[in-house]
Structures are given as structure tokens and as C-alpha cells.
Amino acid sequence: MRAGPVPTRLSRVNCAADPRLLPLLASLREPAVRALASLLLGPSPWDSGVEFDRALLAGPRAAERLLALDRRPAVLLDWLAARRTGRLGAHAEALLAFWLAQRSAQLELVAANRAVRVEAHTLGEFDFLLRLDGRPLHVEMACKFYLEVAPQCWVGTDLRDALALKRAQLVRQLALAGDARAAATLPPGFAGCPAFTVLRGQLFRPAGSGEPVHWWRHQGEAWPARAADSRYLHLLRLDWLSPARAGRADVQTAAELQARLAGRREALMVAEMQAVGDDDWQEVSRGFVVPAHWPEPGRLATLMARIAALDGGEKE
Structure with a gap:
């Protein structure tokens, strides 16, 4: 290139x-x-x-x-x-x-x-x-x-x-x-x-054995946890560029945040947070939570056809 x-x-x-x-x-x-x-x-x-x-x-x-x-x-x-x-x-x-x-x-x-x-x-x-x-x-x-x-x-x-x-x-x-x-x-x-x-x-990567630092799961599925006391934070789009840092009042348990985000139709990014000091929580992993039927087969097929049609470009 x-x-x-x-x-x-x-x-x-x-x-x-x-x-x-x-x-x-x-x-x-x-x-x-x-x-x-x-x-x-x-x-x-x-x-x-x-x-x-x-x-x-x-x-x-x-x-x-x-x-x-x-x-x-x-x-x-x-x-x-x-x-x-x-x-x-x-x-x-x-x-x-x-x-x-x-x-x-x-x-x-x-x-x-x-x-x-x-x-x-x-x-x-x-x-x-x-x-x-x-x-x-x-x-x-x-x-x-x-x-x-x-x-x-x-x-x-x-x-x-x-x-x-x-x-x-x-x-x-x-x-x-x-x-x-x-x-x-x-x-x-x-x-x-x-x-x-x-x-x-x-x-x-899709969540599975040997949980990756960057993972994705469907709505309703359990989120990976690197420790029993982990908390979670919903990341807005403009917050995606760097690892998150937050105070205790901003983070929630997985169950609390899952309940808050339930029913959302768009893909959402969440960060797994762990305490590193008094009122200081820092990101240790992050993941996308996607709708239950993502990826929709018809739209994925259209995208794959575009990839297959690349003229001299790199393919996956």
C-alpha cells in the first residue's frame, strides 16, 4: 500500500x-x-x-x-x-x-x-x-x-x-x-x-473461551468479567478513542447497566472498569453489545458481496 x-x-x-x-x-x-x-x-x-x-x-x-x-x-x-x-x-x-x-x-x-x-x-x-x-x-x-x-x-x-x-x-x-x-x-x-x-x-472478537480484551455479545448475553468486583460504563461514541476513566458514581454493576440499556436497538459500547484507587476506576476491557439478531443476514450478504466484488483490492 x-x-x-x-x-x-x-x-x-x-x-x-x-x-x-x-x-x-x-x-x-x-x-x-x-x-x-x-x-x-x-x-x-x-x-x-x-x-x-x-x-x-x-x-x-x-x-x-x-x-x-x-x-x-x-x-x-x-x-x-x-x-x-x-x-x-x-x-x-x-x-x-x-x-x-x-x-x-x-x-x-x-x-x-x-x-x-x-x-x-x-x-x-x-x-x-x-x-x-x-x-x-x-x-x-x-x-x-x-x-x-x-x-x-x-x-x-x-x-x-x-x-x-x-x-x-x-x-x-x-x-x-x-x-x-x-x-x-x-x-x-x-x-x-x-x-x-x-x-x-x-x-x-465474539466472546468465547479465553475472553479477548475487545469482545462483542448480543443483548441479553452475559458480559465478560476479568474480576468479580468489576463495574461497567456505557461509552458514548466520542469517548471511544481512549481507555475510559471514571469515578465510582459513574460505574455500575453488569446487571444494573444491562437493565438500563435493555431494549436499545443500536450497537452500544461498554467498558469493563476496575478500581485502581480511591474513586478512580479505569478500563480493563471493552465490548460491543449488539441487538439480538445482529448481523441481519440480508444486509450482511449485501456487504459480503461488495467485499467479493473488490477489483484488485485486498480481501479479508
Whole structure:
């Protein structure tokens, strides 16, 4: 999934989280700052082959800067308020744009969300155009949460999206800077520039033996518990980006939360929480609770047909 030569300093990196992330999350309290830290340093749910290096993305003194922002988050909260959205992807892009707009000595944000239109047709969009030590780069960002419905077959809860389809879309997006039709929309020097991904999110397996950290179950089924005293928290969509942290008044037993969420027709995300201190509960696992008849066979068949019809794209 490469688009142009890769600069020497951006040699292949793995999908694992930066080791600074967990110690940071143990200290950060503001949800928006926790989400930002997870975007900068968190693991990738799958390997694109061109994942952007986390150390370069976060920049120098990242932990120190995030801790300072956690103490005084008003500038970040104001930034997000001016870009309020209910879409998780747009929220994630706003968080990353905030960080990149601060400008480090290495990394400069040149443009964000630059659409490429040919006549009345939208050819694609550049999520981020950056300069690393003066060299142009294109970065595509995606935050995706997929459920496994068959071995290595990962789909979205709405059955309109799938990992195979997203991979194929990324191949097209990463090649956009090399498309002659896009050249006129790019700043000088960006035509044909290297392209990379920032992938965040999770893959959820069906609950079973050896309970995964990320699981899914149907309404009415028991939820996994890593300890007898675990509590649970319902996560709203914009809270999905980082592990949850809450006070005792916010968490409930599984039975209490199941009763509260009973009858909901949409897929819901819940976090299993354990106490780590006085009035401090932190996430140890999370899962999707889906309607009893999910996935609906007809809609799943339509989605699988789209995957099967990929022309030269990657399949599950």
C-alpha cells in the first residue's frame, strides 16, 4: 500500500502502542487529552504497511506537553467546541489537527481536509498535508471499530463498512498525491509526495473461551468479567478513542447497566472498569453489545458481496 518512496527517517514501524502511552493514561484525567494521547501514541488495529512513526507524530517532549495540557485543557476544549461534531472520525481529525497546528521544529501542518474535485466529481480528500524537516508528506487518518463475524472477516456494526473495504479505500487515498488530476490542488512540491497512515481503533472478537480484551455479545448475553468486583460504563461514541476513566458514581454493576440499556436497538459500547484507587476506576476491557439478531443476514450478504466484488483490492 505504498505511494511514493519512503523517506529514510520514516522507515517501517510496527502497529504497537508507544511505550509512553500507558504511563501517560495513568496520569491524564481530561477525556479530550486522553483521546489525543491515544491518537498520537496508541496502537493500530491493522497494519497498512505505511504507518506513520508515533515518535515523529507526537514530536519532542510529547509526554511533558500532554501533561501540561491536561492541567490547563481550555485551549484544546475551545478548539474542539469550534469544531463540534457527532462523527468520531471528524472528532479525531480535529484532535490531531490541534496538535499539528502547534508546530514543532520537525513537523509542520500545511493543510487539512483538502478535497480534490474534478468538475462536479470529488476525486478524494487529503486528510493532512505535512512537511517533515521541510519534506512534503501526505497522511491519511482512520479510526475504525470492526467486529469479527467469521474468521478474519471484520465488519462495522451498521453493516455498511468492513475492514476489506477500508483497506481498498486507503489504497486509493494514499495514491491520490500521484494522480495528475490532483496536482493542481496541491501546494508546491506535494505532487507525488510519500503517503502514510495514522490508524486507530479496535477489532472486536465474539466472546468465547479465553475472553479477548475487545469482545462483542448480543443483548441479553452475559458480559465478560476479568474480576468479580468489576463495574461497567456505557461509552458514548466520542469517548471511544481512549481507555475510559471514571469515578465510582459513574460505574455500575453488569446487571444494573444491562437493565438500563435493555431494549436499545443500536450497537452500544461498554467498558469493563476496575478500581485502581480511591474513586478512580479505569478500563480493563471493552465490548460491543449488539441487538439480538445482529448481523441481519440480508444486509450482511449485501456487504459480503461488495467485499467479493473488490477489483484488485485486498480481501479479508
